[in-house]
Amino acid sequence: MEYYSLRTGEVGAIITAAANVQDNGKGWEGELSVASDQFIPSLSRLSSTIKRNGTKAILQLFHAGRMTDSGVLRGVQPVSASAIAAERPNAEILRALTEDEIFDLIEDFKKATERAIKAGFDRVEIHGANTYIIQQFFSPHSNCREDQWGGSIEKRFNFINQLVDSVTEVVDNSNVQDFIVGYRFSPEEYEEPGNKNVRYPLSC
Ligand SMILES: Cc1cc2nc3c(=O)[nH]c(=O)nc-3n(C[C@H](O)[C@H](O)[C@H](O)COP(=O)(O)O)c2cc1C
Numbered sequence: 001m002e003y004y005s006l007r008t009g010e011v012g013a014i015i016t017a018a019a020n021v022q023d024n025g026k027g028w029e030g031e032l033s034v035a036s037d038q039f040i041p042s043l044s045r046l047s048s049t050i051k052r053n054g055t056k057a058i059l060q061l062f063h064a065g066r067m068t069d070s071g072v073l074r075g076v077q078p079v080s081a082s083a084i085a086a087e088r089p090n091a092e093i094l095r096a097l098t099e100d101e102i103f104d105l106i107e108d109f110k111k112a113t114e115r116a117i118k119a120g121f122d123r124v125e126i127h128g129a130n131t132y133i134i135q136q137f138f139s140p141h142s143n144c145r146e147d148q149w150g151g152s153i154e155k156r157f158n159f160i161n162q163l164v165d166s167v168t169e170v171v172d173n174s175n176v177q178d179f180i181v182g183y184r185f186s187p188e189e190y191e192e193p194g195n196k197n198v199r200y201p202l203s204c
Pocket residue numbers: 016017018060127130184
């Protein structure tokens with residue numbers, strides 16, 4: 001809050017650091033959370049600090065997926081589209097989400113959007129970049145599912161498609177004006193197979 005209060009008014013908009021929409025989506029210590037109603041009062045203080053001099057406040061919504069560990073999650077095993085560890089030192093064995101859990105995750109992005117609106121933010125940004133869970137669903141490196149969520153580029157896109165529709169539906173059904181839903185994405189990743197500017201065959 002101190003950091004933001006020194007900068008409000010100097011820029012048109014501030015996108016906060018990532019806020020996890022589920023407890024098991026926490027990626028690092030000290031992270032913002034929007035995973036429960038209990039955080040609405042403190043998130044409201046954050047948005048009003050950012051907005052004090054006319055700057056727009058944007059809450060970034062995310063889930064770390066496999067880019068976390070059971071230490072940060074206090075003993076809980078990390079989850080993702082598939083049980084494929086990230087290419088990074090000490091990456092842990094993770095668990096693939098069940099279909100029900102995928103629908104729960106989309107539901108929790110919706111609830112996070114409702115909380116952002118209640119907390120006075122002007123916008124949300126869906127964090128689809130930097131190899132977190134949304135990118136993990138789209139990447140052929142981390143998604144080897146054989147159901148409606150994986151198996152072809154179109155199916156790997158299904159999670160993003162349903163997620164964006166769900167979040168924008170929340171905004172459309174709320175009574176806020178000019179509320180923008182942003183989406184951050186990473187066009188490329190270094191993993192093989194990975195998201196590239198060219199189509200890669202699935203190698204799972
Ligand atoms: C410590 C640290 C924390 C970051 N946290 C976030 C974040 O919460 N959300 C996000 O979209 N990007 C985050 N980033 C990525 C930055 O937004 C940016 O893309 C990255 O630092 C590369 O830009 P730069 O070369 O100007 O540093 C973070 C980067 C660093 C170094």
